[in-house]
Amino acid sequence: DQQVKQNSPSLSVQEGRISILNCDYTNSMFDYFLWYKKYPAEGPTFLISISSIKDKNEDGRFTVFLNKSAKHLSLHIVPSQPGDSAVYFCAASLTGAGSYQLTFGKGTKLSVIP
């Protein structure tokens, strides 16, 4: 049973437009969520995170929204740039339980078209 789900395996967006990547989770105990960007044959690099006590966190072009009641979070990239083309992983953590293990979704491949 996958606890973190990214139901869209791929997404194509025109350069300059908004990219919205979605993530759903089933474990209501998750209290920290992160987004990672990953290029082929490389390790993930951290993008942005959000604690369950917040519903929005913004960092430059990246904004993460958290809807706890829906167990849903999304990553918005505005404006999208060709260099944003990569696989984006959503991850969740149970920090309140003292665990720092990350549970990942399957990823969404974002293609930004020039």
Next chain:
Amino acid sequence: GAVVSQHPSWVICKSGTSVKIECRSLDFQATTMFWYRQFPKQSLMLMATSNEGSKATYEQGVEKDKFLINHASLTLSTLTVTSAHPEDSSFYICSARDLRAWGDGYTFGSGTRLTVV
């Protein structure tokens, strides 16, 4: 920021041999490191949690006798794939958490592509 160095970046080995992958935290101490495995078009699956000075904690379904983890120091964890078989071919990634940071405290190595022939 925190840097995790993982070596080798790729390795090809013969079936039946063992391969060791190193994961080093370069500018911070990591009491805990994590090992992940990623199959093509799949998520990163946690294999085990490596604890400095003690035994690793393996996830369900991961053979601890096949994937030996050693975390002998605060900056080094190793994963040894013993008696490798073609089905062990995968992309292995380590991660460490810099306790000085929060949120972006998780840092990943660049990964190791293992091909068993």
